Amino acid sequence: EIMMTQSPATLSVSPGERATLSCRASQSVSSNLAWYQQRPGQAPRLLIYSASTRASGIPARFSGSGSATEFTLTISSLQSEDFAVYYCQQFSNWPKTFGQGTKVEIK
Amino acid sequence: EVQLVESGGGLVQPGGSLRLSCAASGFTFNTYTMNWVRQAPGKGLEWVSSISSDITYIYYADSVKGRFTISRDNAKNSLYLQMNSLRAEDTAVYYCARDNKEFTMLREVGYWGQGTLVTVSS
Numbered sequence: 001e002i003m004m005t006q007s008p009a010t011l012s013v014s015p016g017e018r019a020t021l022s023c024r025a026s027q028s029v030s031s032n033l034a035w036y037q038q039r040p041g042q043a044p045r046l047l048i049y050s051a052s053t054r055a056s057g058i059p060a061r062f063s064g065s066g067s068a069t070e071f072t073l074t075i076s077s078l079q080s081e082d083f084a085v086y087y088c089q090q091f092s093n094w095p096k097t098f099g100q101g102t103k104v105e106i107k
Numbered sequence: 108e109v110q111l112v113e114s115g116g117g118l119v120q121p122g123g124s125l126r127l128s129c130a131a132s133g134f135t136f137n138t139y140t141m142n143w144v145r146q147a148p149g150k151g152l153e154w155v156s157s158i159s160s161d162i163t164y165i166y167y168a169d170s171v172k173g174r175f176t177i178s179r180d181n182a183k184n185s186l187y188l189q190m191n192s193l194r195a196e197d198t199a200v201y202y203c204a205r206d207n208k209e210f211t212m213l214r215e216v217g218y219w220g221q222g223t224l225v226t227v228s229s
Contacts, residue, residue, distance in 0.1 A: 036216075043219035
């Protein structure tokens with residue numbers, strides 16, 4: 001099973017600032033990585049797939065990068081609606097494992 | 108518009124059974140792999156099971172293998188999860204989720220339902 005580790009667990013950011021979230025895989029997943037956003041009380045939403053492709057309707061302030069074992073989600077200028085929990089997930093091998101999440105909170 | 112509506116959650120005793128359903132609409136159901144993903148209260152996401160569009164391939168997380176059974180009825184645009192021998196650690200919101208791309212098996216989740224809560228407790 002591929003283990004996904006996200007850091008930090010919590011990120012405190014002021015509105016308008018940049019946020020950088022990390023995700024590390026225990027072995028290479030190539031570019032088979034997705035990022036999801038989950039707001040309180042809501043279902044997750046796909047943000048990024050194949051490491052760097054924005055899903056339909058996702059604002060350009062969200063960007064993904066990386067390959068193999070190291071990945072980054074960047075939110076260029078945080079808006080109020082971006083304060084949420086973010087998960088990475090690999091889909092290189094079964095089981096499709098998630099990271100434990102990074103909570104982005106208002107500083 | 109893609110819609111996934113789960114039902115069948117509730118309170119069940121340890122060792123009991125429950126069957127979850129997911130009604131899909133707004134897309135061609137029989138061309139997409141479907142998934143169940145769960146989230147324990149206050150915890151992260153855990154992939155549970157996936158079933159290919161033509162039911163040829165089925166995968167389970169080790170934590171549910173032998174106890175849960177995923178199935179689908181393409182004529183009814185419906186996905187199911189039969190859960191037997193339930194344990195307290197199965198308590199979670201269960202999400203029905205569609206793969207992002209059609210005619211593939213191992214992909215990201217493109218759409219999620221709102222979830223149904225399963226509580227296993229005596």
